[in-house]
Amino acid sequence: MAVITYRDALNRALREEMERDDSVFLLGEEVGEYDGAYKVSKGLLDQFGEWRVRDTPIAENGFAGLGVGAAMVGLRPVVEFMTWNFALLAYDAIVNSAAKMYHMSGGQYNVPIVFRGPGGSALQLAAQHSQVPDPWYANIPGLKVCAPATPADALGLLKSAIRDDDPVVFIEGELLYNVKGEVPDGEHLVPIGVAEVKRPGADVTIVAHGKMVHVALQAAEHLAKELEVEAEVVDLRSLRPLDTASVIESVQRTHRAVVVEEGWPISGIGAQVVDDIQREAFDSLDAPVARVSGLDVPMHYARSLEKLIVPGPEPVIEAVKHVCYLD
Amino acid sequence: MASTEETVVGEAPGGLSKEKLLELLRAMLLSRRFEEKTAESYQMGKIGGFCHLYIGQEAVAAGAIGALREDDYVITAYRDHAQALVRGMSPNSVMSELYGRIDGCSRGAGGSMHMFDKSVNFMGGHGIVGTHLPIATGVGYAIRYRQTDQVCLCFFGDSVVNGGPFHEAFNMTAKWELPVIYIVENNSYGMGTDIDRVAAVDELFTRACAYAGKRAEQVDGQDVLAVYAAVERAAERARTEKRPTFIEAQTYRYLGHSMSDPAHGVYRTREEVAEERERDPINTFVDKLTDAGVLTDDDVEAMDKEIIDEVEAAAEFAEASPVPGPEEVYAHVYSDEYRGGPDGRDAWR
Numbered sequence A: 001m002a003v004i005t006y007r008d009a010l011n012r013a014l015r016e017e018m019e020r021d022d023s024v025f026l027l028g029e030e031v032g033e034y035d036g037a038y039k040v041s042k043g044l045l046d047q048f049g050e051w052r053v054r055d056t057p058i059a060e061n062g063f064a065g066l067g068v069g070a071a072m073v074g075l076r077p078v079v080e081f082m083t084w085n086f087a088l089l090a091y092d093a094i095v096n097s098a099a100k101m102y103h104m105s106g107g108q109y110n111v112p113i114v115f116r117g118p119g120g121s122a123l124q125l126a127a128q129h130s131q132v133p134d135p136w137y138a139n140i141p142g143l144k145v146c147a148p149a150t151p152a153d154a155l156g157l158l159k160s161a162i163r164d165d166d167p168v169v170f171i172e173g174e175l176l177y178n179v180k181g182e183v184p185d186g187e188h189l190v191p192i193g194v195a196e197v198k199r200p201g202a203d204v205t206i207v208a209h210g211k212m213v214h215v216a217l218q219a220a221e222h223l224a225k226e227l228e229v230e231a232e233v234v235d236l237r238s239l240r241p242l243d244t245a246s247v248i249e250s251v252q253r254t255h256r257a258v259v260v261e262e263g264w265p266i267s268g269i270g271a272q273v274v275d276d277i278q279r280e281a282f283d284s285l286d287a288p289v290a291r292v293s294g295l296d297v298p299m300h301y302a303r304s305l306e307k308l309i310v311p312g313p314e315p316v317i318e319a320v321k322h323v324c325y326l327d
Numbered sequence B: 001m002a003s004t005e006e007t008v009v010g011e012a013p014g015g016l017s018k019e020k021l022l023e024l025l026r027a028m029l030l031s032r033r034f035e036e037k038t039a040e041s042y043q044m045g046k047i048g049g050f051c052h053l054y055i056g057q058e059a060v061a062a063g064a065i066g067a068l069r070e071d072d073y074v075i076t077a078y079r080d081h082a083q084a085l086v087r088g089m090s091p092n093s094v095m096s097e098l099y100g101r102i103d104g105c106s107r108g109a110g111g112s113m114h115m116f117d118k119s120v121n122f123m124g125g126h127g128i129v130g131t132h133l134p135i136a137t138g139v140g141y142a143i144r145y146r147q148t149d150q151v152c153l154c155f156f157g158d159s160v161v162n163g164g165p166f167h168e169a170f171n172m173t174a175k176w177e178l179p180v181i182y183i184v185e186n187n188s189y190g191m192g193t194d195i196d197r198v199a200a201v202d203e204l205f206t207r208a209c210a211y212a213g214k215r216a217e218q219v220d221g222q223d224v225l226a227v228y229a230a231v232e233r234a235a236e237r238a239r240t241e242k243r244p245t246f247i248e249a250q251t252y253r254y255l256g257h258s259m260s261d262p263a264h265g266v267y268r269t270r271e272e273v274a275e276e277r278e279r280d281p282i283n284t285f286v287d288k289l290t291d292a293g294v295l296t297d298d299d300v301e302a303m304d305k306e307i308i309d310e311v312e313a314a315a316e317f318a319e320a321s322p323v324p325g326p327e328e329v330y331a332h333v334y335s336d337e338y339r340g341g342p343d344g345r346d347a348w349r
């Protein structure tokens, strides 16, 4: 086990898969000479050359569509978006082309492509640069969606995504790149669509993904220390397919649930998770399920309000107290 | 498909072999007769949805695809029946797709706008205006990546040159020297909008000069030999120099934008349509061939009859083909097992 950053885990995943399969190539803005806007692709241009590490013009719909075409004839492109905010310009290529091709060709043209980049808020980047794209893609049949929280999952899920024969939307955390964690030596694959319990606990289930897993873990530590409440933190890891079974299994043991996400509440990921819990585990529940999400507003620049909008451990702690009837 | 070596008739039009000339004529006639049958079936309610006919534009698909090799790629927009047929897809599979049947090329999932056949490198059938241009760029990228000498031929309508995907795609294609041939089927209208009302340039091919330079050209899209020659040159250039070409084929659609639109009124007059029909690509080509002694009127009639029979048989085949059953509904959402979530989510279906 080595301890590496989330960024280096992604870099390792790309390098290993490009070494393993010469149909894998990376394209996007600044991925080559500049080593990537977040340095995820560091050193790859030197190792693999320009046809496999391609600096693109700032034309998201164009280069995402290029990836789709290359994938249709058998290459395995990894399309990097500098951030997911800019991928809105490529929504057509992802949703109308990548997600539909296999279906509307009657199973002839699959699209083995990964669209990846950072999502969510960073620090004071304001409304256009601080969005959580997760539900925009989790809603789309034909796509798979991953949102890893740790370096090990970033490594294992990205490798699985590159090997997958369907389009995978891979949402990294803009504030997670420097997070360090243990990563297994040797080949490490994490299956898409399988959640993981990141902290066991008997009293309440906290469901989260991406950056919010770390918020949930902080909340859980506080709850254990201050209130002797043992929270189980379930990391979804993938948003489509969604591993509802793991969530249900946990809730059936703890009888209480809080569902956390960074994005907006209306039609959010949490809305889906709560729907599944109420239907599949209704008789196990000792309290209505609580949700914690970002506030339902565009992101503020001012740090005072940004801190209020993005959920931290405090609202998660409050929600847990509520479902445990401790407030 | 692209062999032009055989017996070149003395003054044969375009300097092509008799075999090639007949192939081009057959392609156009098949497209025409097939779509006449399509219109009839549509009116009888056997075909649903949006259905865009190509009648009047046949020389573009026939000439362009006729100049390709079998291992090249073809991609187009939603007005795709003729391209599919010319590329070698069977009338049975195209008609069954129109009828929404399981023997359709896309198993009834795509319909009129989404014809696909991987076995002949026919890559669709795309319904969002402009979307498939970057896809063609990607095919070109893959060709260079693998260092083969294939080309990708990409058809699209005139309205596309005013949109972003065209420029994003063409810039990358030109910069990285990808073997893509872009061919705009300029039928003067995007649905009911005259291109002159919305384009800032008078001649569409000038839009491409920034990317293709002198490799942006205009051809008479009603002259199958002119289209053939232009694409043959472009394909040669793509194979040897790896350079893209832009071809504006000036053509005309006789019918409404789709089956639910009138042929004229509001945006164009009955007289204009009648005038355009005078330079019908099939009639003019037949005249050329009979004048040159390549064919007799009887030969043409025999070919036509054979094609009409083939098309009728395709309609009967489609009619007899089963509709997709419920087992098809989740069959091709993912290439591995569909894992949607707990069954309870669709318990009431």
Ligand SMILES: Cc1ncc(C[n+]2csc(CCOP(=O)(O)OP(=O)(O)O)c2C)c(N)n1
Pocket (backbone or CB within 6 Å): B079, B127, B128, B129, B130, B156, B157, B158, B159, B160, B185, B187, B189, B190, B191, B257
């Ligand atoms: C992005 C997008 N906008 C609008 C439409 C609706 N639409 C379908 S075809 C069409 C006109 C396209 O005209 P043109 O590109 O000239 O092709 P033609 O139909 O003449 O072959 C429009 C507006 C669409 N399919 N996609």
Ligand SMILES: [Mg+2]
Pocket (backbone or CB within 6 Å): B157, B158, B159, B185, B186, B187, B188, B189, B190, B191
């Ligand atoms: Mg048009």
